[in-house]
Amino acid sequence: MIEVKGLTKSFKNKVAVEDVSFSVDCGEVLGLLGPNGAGKTTTIRILATVLKPDAGTAWVAGEDVCENPAAARKKIGVLTSEVGLYERLTAREILKYFGQLHGMNMGMINDRIEEMVELLDMGDFIDLRAGTFSTGMKRKVAIARTILHDPPVILFDEPTAGLDLMAALAIYRFVHRCREEGKAVIYSTHIMGEAARLSDHLAIIDNGKIVGRGKLQTLEEKLGVSGLEQVFLRLVGEEVETSSSNSLV
Amino acid sequence: MKHPVLIVWFKEIKETLRDRRTLLVMVLLPMVMMPGLMLGLPLLLMGQYESIEEAPVRVAVSGSSHGEAFMEYLKTRPEIRLVEVEDPRTSLEEREIDVLLEIPANFQDSISQGDATYLSMGFDSTRDRSRMGAERLSRFVDIYRQSIRDLRLQDKGISPQMLEPFHVQRQDLAPETRVQGMFMAMILPMVIGIWAGIGGMYTAIDVAAGEKERASLEPLLTTPPARKMMVYGKFLSILTVALVTVTIVVVSMTATFNYGFPRLIGDAMGEMGITLSLGAGMLIILVAFLLSAVLAALELTLSIFARSFKEAQNYITPLTLFIVFPAMIVQMIPELDASYRILAIPVFNCIVLIRDILLGEINMAFLGFTLIVSFIYAFSALQLAQYFFSREDVILKV
Numbered sequence: 225m226i227e228v229k230g231l232t233k234s235f236k237n238k239v240a241v242e243d244v245s246f247s248v249d250c251g252e253v254l255g256l257l258g259p260n261g262a263g264k265t266t267t268i269r270i271l272a273t274v275l276k277p278d279a280g281t282a283w284v285a286g287e288d289v290c291e292n293p294a295a296a297r298k299k300i301g302v303l304t305s306e307v308g309l310y311e312r313l314t315a316r317e318i319l320k321y322f323g324q325l326h327g328m329n330m331g332m333i334n335d336r337i338e339e340m341v342e343l344l345d346m347g348d349f350i351d352l353r354a355g356t357f358s359t360g361m362k363r364k365v366a367i368a369r370t371i372l373h374d375p376p377v378i379l380f381d382e383p384t385a386g387l388d389l390m391a392a393l394a395i396y397r398f399v400h401r402c403r404e405e406g407k408a409v410i411y412s413t414h415i416m417g418e419a420a421r422l423s424d425h426l427a428i429i430d431n432g433k434i435v436g437r438g439k440l441q442t443l444e445e446k447l448g449v450s451g452l453e454q455v456f457l458r459l460v461g462e463e464v465e466t467s468s469s470n471s472l473v
Numbered sequence: 474m475k476h477p478v479l480i481v482w483f484k485e486i487k488e489t490l491r492d493r494r495t496l497l498v499m500v501l502l503p504m505v506m507m508p509g510l511m512l513g514l515p516l517l518l519m520g521q522y523e524s525i526e527e528a529p530v531r532v533a534v535s536g537s538s539h540g541e542a543f544m545e546y547l548k549t550r551p552e553i554r555l556v557e558v559e560d561p562r563t564s565l566e567e568r569e570i571d572v573l574l575e576i577p578a579n580f581q582d583s584i585s586q587g588d589a590t591y592l593s594m595g596f597d598s599t600r601d602r603s604r605m606g607a608e609r610l611s612r613f614v615d616i617y618r619q620s621i622r623d624l625r626l627q628d629k630g631i632s633p634q635m636l637e638p639f640h641v642q643r644q645d646l647a648p649e650t651r652v653q654g655m656f657m658a659m660i661l662p663m664v665i666g667i668w669a670g671i672g673g674m675y676t677a678i679d680v681a682a683g684e685k686e687r688a689s690l691e692p693l694l695t696t697p698p699a700r701k702m703m704v705y706g707k708f709l710s711i712l713t714v715a716l717v718t719v720t721i722v723v724v725s726m727t728a729t730f731n732y733g734f735p736r737l738i739g740d741a742m743g744e745m746g747i748t749l750s751l752g753a754g755m756l757i758i759l760v761a762f763l764l765s766a767v768l769a770a771l772e773l774t775l776s777i778f779a780r781s782f783k784e785a786q787n788y789i790t791p792l793t794l795f796i797v798f799p800a801m802i803v804q805m806i807p808e809l810d811a812s813y814r815i816l817a818i819p820v821f822n823c824i825v826l827i828r829d830i831l832l833g834e835i836n837m838a839f840l841g842f843t844l845i846v847s848f849i850y851a852f853s854a855l856q857l858a859q860y861f862f863s864r865e866d867v868i869l870k871v
Binding site: 235236269272273274275276294295297298300301302304306307308309310311312313317321322324325326327328329353366369 | 697866
């Protein structure tokens with residue numbers, strides 16, 4: 225469902241991502257794990273067609289993000305740490321706006337909104353203006369906005385940043401639900417616990433390059449360590465010292 | 474399903490209508506402030522002038538003993554109050570008197586002997602009361618001077634009419650529409666120009682820089698419509714708001730001129746017959762639409778380029794200078810006629826056309842030319858807006 229081949233992107237002579245490749249099947253969650261500045265957000269933005277790669281390409285649900293960005297955008301939903309709601313619109317109006325932009329007719333939009341209201345327990349505030357919302361309420365609206373058009377591909381970019389435990393748990397439940405619905409999910413994070421908890425397999429990125437890829441168990445066995453933290457440190461920490469072939473791509 | 478341009482346009486308008494700040498600038502200020510200024514200022518000035526005219530002129534006289542007959546004459550005028558002060562110049566500075574008269578030592582003798590002499594009148598031109606006092610005093614001094622002249626002529630057996638072989642009858646042959654339009658032409662072009670810029674300003678800042686600041690732009694960019702559709706939708710929203718503002722300004726100013734002036738200002742302005750016809754008003758709105766389109770496209774471009782609300786404000790606010798300066802030039806040089814060369818200059822062309830419409834000089838060829846030129850400028854600015862909207866380093870913090 226998601227195929228990434230040789231993505232490369234630079235900003236002002238700084239390489240943000242270099243030769244990044246991975247794939248995600250339907251009903252799978254790929255944890256894109258890396259420290260701040262590793263290239264996670266750039267990768268997500270390229271897949272979301274917000275940025276264009278300098279080299280390489282990617283396919284989401286069969287659509288080439290470079291050749292057919294508009295068609296690709298129809299197939300993706302993106303949830304980031306920055307919610308970005310329109311404060312003078314109600315939650316319902318925001319969802320209608322995005323539903324219309326995704327080409328849905330009003331009947332479909334209204335039905336889906338009612339589904340979201342029930343799924344995310346938004347009944348109390350669906351018709352209130354977003355400017356009055358708490359963080360948790362805003363996050364729910366953002367989740368609804370992400371899946372309103374029922375995209376087969378969901379991209380998460382550090383969605384729990386700044387959230388308390390209860391709100392974060394709600395995000396985790398949502399990720400599980402996406403997997404159960406057969407969606408292809410990329411979950412980008414720098415938090416080991418999240419990556420270990422949510423991911424079916426991992427892509428570990430550092431300094432713009434994928435330094436490790438595969439299921440956690442496989443990585444542990446190959447590196448002879450236990451736990452994601454050790455895997456990560458072995459791949460990232462030792463690479464800083466030796467720049468040798470501990471990369472497992 | 475609606476076209477993406479319409480979706481974005483309607484959503485931005487909905488948000489705008491819920492923004493108190495924009496409603497204040499778009500509706501309340503043009504509806505209330507402009508008529509208030511147009512009526513309030515003249516009323517205030519008229520009230521001030523009336524109170525000055527009603528009060529006697531305070532005159533201090535130096536050398537009063539040199540012109541006893543003249544002093545006796547002044548004492549008979551209730552409009553003049555003679556004030557005794559130690560230092561007339563200082564008293565004038567300190568506003569204790571309005572005018573000072575200096576009668577030279579030979580004044581009475583010269584008049585008696587049929588010679589010419591002088592009378593010195595001092596006033597402060599920077600103060601209305603002193604300046605108007607000097608004008609009023611001059612009228613009474615002229616009456617006294619003429620009476621002496623007439624007496625001298627009678628003594629010689631000469632009729633005063635001998636000194637005036639003919640008088641000139643002046644007749645203003647300017648068309649009535651032009652005369653009526655002069656007053657409005659001094660004010661309206663600048664007012665309309667400024668509101669065409671201010672009206673859409675907050676919307677322009679909100680739909681681009683504001684989206685960046687709120688982090689709502691990136692989710693928008695992940696939706697299917699092409700970026701240029703979003704640019705066009707946002708442009709239309711700014712243009713709509715600006716046009717509504719300008720229409721309110723034109724309607725409120727028309728009501729002010731057609732109804733407010735005759736009823737509140739009274740004879741002075743009412744006699745001038747300041748009116749704005751429906752046809753002229755609609756043409757002005759059309760030209761204002763062209764001006765709004767150019768300004769809306771520029772404001773959107775600047776807002777897209779800015780990284781924050783405040784930065785966008787800093788870029789867009791100086792745009793008003795590009796309206797004020799042309800309007801001032803048009804006001805200060807009334808002989809500046811419209812020509813194709815002048816109408817090729819953006820903003821300036823619309824200001825000149827609005828002035829000409831107010832003066833009753835409507836040239837459809839010039840209007841058509843301005844339409845084409847304004848379209849080219851607005852389209853070019855929109856292309857620039859599109860370019861910036863597609864630049865990753867402009868749209869995102871990369």
